Amino acid sequence: MPITSETLDAIAGLMRRAAKQEILPRFRALGESDVAEKTEASDLVTIADTAAERVIKAGIAEILPEALFIGEEGVAADPDLLSKLKDADVAVVVDPIDGTFNFAHGISAFGVMAAVVVNGETVAGLIYDPMGDDFMIAEKGGGAWLKRADGSSSRMSVAAPVPLEEMLGTASVAFMPQQNRTVLLGNMAKVRYAASYRAAAVEYRAFASGGSHFFTYFKLMPWDHLPGVLIGQEAGGYIARYDGSRYLPSHLDGGLLGAPDRESWEELRAKVFTL
The missing domain is CATH 3.30.540.10 (Fructose-1,6-Bisphosphatase, subunit A, domain 1)
Structure with a gap:
């Protein structure tokens, strides 16, 4: 059907x-x-x-x-x-x-x-x-x-790319290993602002509507991310797991990072989300 x-x-x-x-x-x-x-x-x-x-x-x-x-x-x-x-x-x-x-x-x-x-x-x-x-x-x-x-x-449309120091976004770090969390929180000083609303439904809305430039998650339960990833992609965003691979419904780990375009994604991955 x-x-x-x-x-x-x-x-x-x-x-x-x-x-x-x-x-x-x-x-x-x-x-x-x-x-x-x-x-x-x-x-x-x-x-x-x-x-x-x-x-x-x-x-x-x-x-x-x-x-x-x-x-x-x-x-x-x-x-x-x-x-x-x-x-x-x-x-x-x-x-x-x-x-x-x-x-x-x-x-x-x-x-x-x-x-x-x-x-x-x-x-x-x-x-x-x-x-x-x-x-x-x-x-x-x-x-x-x-x-x-x-x-x-x-x-809906994602935000236009901006320099790293001007980026606003959301980062969910609760499920990251402690040593990675410490590094990531320190790296957050490289962007303008990072928050967590404790609700992927809200964070994906911010991204897809142009209200934020990035998001990241570590734990990938399908009900939390399948809707928002498709919405973010269809709004023009570039979204992939930390290793650069495409996110699929069967994936439960590997992290997830979204940005307005591939260039912004690669900069965030290299300079901020260095896990």
Whole structure:
């Protein structure tokens, strides 16, 4: 079954419904028993994550009944599920709340993310902002678009290249080995500004809309990066793993770096992200 614009519209509507029904009513209204740790104190899951994923999974079964569904919370419950992604003809990969730490602490920087993978290639990416009620959507080869609740849309584009000392960006260093983290944080003095919003959904939006010149991640779980990488590429950005290889849905490590163009990427890799 081909992935059509109508298919993506249906997935977008489903993500929006899950957010309106299960996420927003719980924002700043979570009880102590509604939040739990997964692997560490900063890795959280809430009742909103699991409820939203159930809604999205049920909807995907109707929209794309042949698709393998891979949700972050489903993989947390059954880690073997993730290994099936590389062999799936069609898969939908979902993060019901990207930025759960922010959500759980009442910080309005989070999003709902989904990607469609066909034969090992990401062919569509969607990131929904429940607070702003708009979407970033990209189809492979079709550009990246910001679609608003009023029905209007505009094409997204990364920032123009600037000298290294003028670059603004985001860097997620939490999962890097300590010795690499120390070097990287020292190298950050070479750029104008680097931040972490603790939400890839927010950081990919900043990149694809021209609000930042670079991003980097070390841990590569597919629900965190498949949508944003495609959106960033379709917005004109140059994105690759640290060794220069193309990022694929099957990759779980190797780091990830994005920049406005290849020349900026190579300068950042050589002078800042020297891991």
